[in-house]
Amino acid sequence: MTQTDVPAGAETVVALRDVQKWFGDLHVLKDINLSVERGEVVVVIGPSGSGKSTLCRTINRLEPIDSGTIEVAGEPLPAEGKDLAMLRAEVGMVFQSFNLFAHKTILDNVTLGPIKVRKTDKVTAREEALQLLDRVGIRSQADKLPAELSGGQQQRAAIARALAMHPKLMLFDEPTSALDPEMINEVLDVMTDLAQSGMTMIVVTHEMGFARRVADRVVFMSDGEIMEEATPEEFFTNPVTDRAKDFLAKILQH
Amino acid sequence: MEAFFDYLGRYWEFITQRDSDGDLIYNILGAFWVNIQLTLWSGLLALVLGTVVVAMRISPIASLRAVATAYTNIFRDIPLTVVILMMWLVVWTQLGVTFGGKMITDFFVLAVIGLGLYHGSFMAEALRSGVNTVPLGQAEAARAIGLTFMQSARMVVLPQAFRGAVAPIGNTLIALIKNTTVASVGAVSTETSSTMAGMIEFGPQFIFLIFLTFALGYVAIVIPVGTLSTYLSRKLAVKR
Ligand SMILES: Nc1ncnc2c1ncn2[C@@H]1O[C@H](COP(=O)(O)OP(=O)(O)OP(=O)(O)O)[C@@H](O)[C@H]1O
């Protein structure tokens, strides 16, 4: 993979402004302002229930918001329909539970989007898919069904499936939380490579080592609010708020 | 013993009687064939309806969901006899809907439509249980790569729903096979239960054998369907 140098502030890929979201009476996103520049890796951390997943899911509108604006590559999110589908194709998403299509082979999981959404011809889609599977180290598993793979392999397949759409941005929602410990690193390694190749990424994770090594910026959320936003160095050595201090104390204990 | 074989012999004569044209008076095999045809056509209709209705029930559009739910509840709650009678007495007699002139064809087609509408609601429920076997995350993943609702339904959710619903679809089909006998109240007089009623009227001394004949006929049709559905539900199950 080649390193692409992106000058800071070159291009804003995601911009959330004054975003509010409720689930019934529960205010899950409170006045969120966040922007992510091209090539940036933003790690979102925070206690359970703080709204990290919801934040991720609003960016490709899997969850609609109640007020505020979200722009991806300078365009506001379209309403439900064909345009929204096209926008989602530009935003890769990797889930905690992999969510591979269980009835399709790994290869077909990866080529489905390119063929049906991008209208890529089958031969090209297949070639690209095999290259991507090679890149994430599971080319030999291409013809297997998801259930025949280990969790780590499934998650790498899910990353390949998202990359096959040539996304402008990748969202990761706790991609290693469902994995056995021995498989966490194989997934984090793929993500690290991806970050080094210049991909713009928003990553919700509890892997503090990954955050320290790979993040350009750490965003700390609590109770639906962004409490802190800093470089990993600053955040981990000098957290400002009590909540961040508490959280770090708890998570760094083990 | 001899008397029993004698009795069987007389029953055989009874069921093989022919009229002056040389046609069987009680065409039992032909009657079963009518029920099989009713099953095939209305089964196809029910499956198509069930698929459309279940797609509507999972769609993001509230009005489509409401229509689908209403359909499912209505046809699940009305007795089949009423549905079939309505096809005959309301749709055919009152509204004058016909299909190509011959009355026998009209009654057959109307019975197919009635059976299809009725069992469509059960097919929809069977398929919905199949949809419930597909983790929600897969539909989200499908949307996340840019598939539209229709594409995600067609390529991701429904294929797995069908494979997860083979057993309940098989059960609905078995119920349908037996329920085709209700077509007799819709003036389809050539099917099994009408034929059986005629035989009982003219051969009451054979009543037990007549019942046995038709019961065994249905068992012979249903057993392979049940076996196939059990086999397919194992073979097609999606590994998770
Ligand atoms: N679909 C929903 N309906 C109602 N409430 C929801 C829904 N999804 C999430 N919530 C609630 O919103 C809040 C934020 O949830 P969210 O999943 O975004 O938190 P999180 O930070 O990702 O937590 P975790 O670390 O446990 O994944 C929680 O209180 C959660 O219970």
Ligand SMILES: [Mg+2]
């Ligand atoms: Mg979460």
